[in-house]
Amino acid sequence: MDSEGEVLELEGTILRGRSFEPIEGRVVVEDGEITAVEAADVDSDQIILPAFVNAHTHVGDSIAKEAGGGLSLEELVAPPDGLKHRLLREASHEELVAAMERSFAFMEQSGTGAFVEFREGGVDGVRAIEDALSGSNLAAVVLGRETVDAMEASDGFGASGANDAEFGRERKATAEAGKLFGIHAGEVDPSDINPALDLDPDFLVHMVYADDVHLDRVADSEIPVAVCPRSNLVTGVGMPPIAELAERTTVALGTDNVFLNSPSMFREMEFTAKVADVPAAEVLRMATVNGAEMAGLNCGLVEEGRDARLLVLDGDSHNLAGAREVVRAVVRRAGVSDVERVVTPDNA
Known part of the structure; x- marks a missing residue:
């Protein structure tokens, strides 16, 4: 006003x-x-x-758009030494902030009003995205990674797959703080899905390899899922069972790593609508209210x-x-x- x-x-x-x-x-x-x-x-x-509400982003990757062509998912993003993590460590605070500011400007220009970020770099990473958001009108739900201190400095904790670490301490601390806990699960294989569900997260990300047992657990627990189908296609891991997930729980759309995909929800919606057997209105809910409610936004x-x-x-x-x-x-x-x-x- x-x-x-x-x-x-x-x-x-x-x-x-x-x-x-x-x-x-x-x-x-x-x-x-x-x-x-x-x-x-x-x-x-x-x-x-x-x-739009972009339900899963890694905006720090804005420093290296289209880097790493031909690499596997593990080579690209696996902590601690995947290409993304090496590039993030090499970049200065000023470089990270400037790159994220450009992505935020594009996100606003392309219709996004809010997003949920898994922010690498511990407390320093949280501070960098706060600086980048200072001139933005976007609503941001920032989930720190790697340390409990990062969770305490942000809106919650964004965990990598449960095969990478147990995350019990981080989950307990996040719950005690009354903050969001999200976790990647089932991106490259199904082995980390049940351990992720055992943590009773507020939401899951990816679930490409969810089978009937996992889908039943998701339905019983009513845990929302953020899917990123364009990212999953680019990294070659497969496609999430979007229609099957939508029958059982709340599904939201995210664009994932900026260095792999433009953070355009228009592109994510179009791709989802054309590869998944889901009505257009449901895809639009995935791109708006489902992500908002998953993140506690009004x-x-x-x-x-x-x-x-x-x-x-x-x-x-x-x-x-x-x-x-x-x-x-x-x-x-x-x-x-x-x-x-x-x-x-x-x-x-």
């Missing part, structure tokens, strides 16, 4: 609520909160939907009482004009060039 109490009204086709029912009308925002979603006859080609839907993190698209762009099914067009076709505005509580 430019001044306290100022009202913002957005008009167009609104993808309302959890079903993303397209209605013609207006969205009213006051003091950074959605206060009304009104059906009305309006003269606007805009499409109004929730800004955004991800266009409904009263939610924080005003909204995406406004040009429905009359060369790309979107003539779309018969708006939700399907947003998920499978829309892109950065269609973005007219990203609304956040700080800029509404």
Whole structure:
């Protein structure tokens, strides 16, 4: 808001609520909160939907985009000496901050309003991303890695696979602090899935190799899963069983390592919609409200009482004009060039 109490009204086709029912009308925002979603006859080609929530990122990798072509997943990202970790150690604080700032600017430009970050580098890594976020309107849930001190300095703990370490101490400390605990599981094989589930995490990441036993455990425990299908394709580990996971629990979309993939939720949605047997509205939920609720954020839907993190698209762009099914067009076709505005509580 430019001044306290100022009202913002957005008009167009609104993808309302959890079903993303397209209605013609207006969205009213006051003091950074959605206060009304009104059906009305309006003269606007805009499409109004929730800004995206990127449920799994490693943004520090922004220092080395497209590095390591042809390397295996272990050679790329395995701690402590995978290519990513070596490059992160070699980079200065200033280099890391500058690279992350560029990624954050792109994320905002491409419709992302919030993200969940697994932040390498201990406390220093947490401080670096805090510095990089100082000029951003993104909502960030930053999970420190490697040490309990990093967890205490951030919003929680982001663990590597349970085969790499037991993480019992870190899990206990995170629970006592009342913070989020997320963990990679089933990315390269199924061996670390049950140990990860035994930790009773707040969410899992990847689950490429989840079989029926694991899927049943996920359903029984109602643990959400963040999937990153483009990343899994690039690293050659396979594709997560997205439809099967979605039948059993909450599934959210993430873009994973910036040095492997652009942090574009448009690209992640399109890819997911075209490789997984999942309806467009469900993919859009994966890209918005599912990640928000997994991370404890009050955004991800266009409904009263939610924080005003909204995406406004040009429905009359060369790309979107003539779309018969708006939700399907947003998920499978829309892109950065269609973005007219990203609304956040700080800029509404």
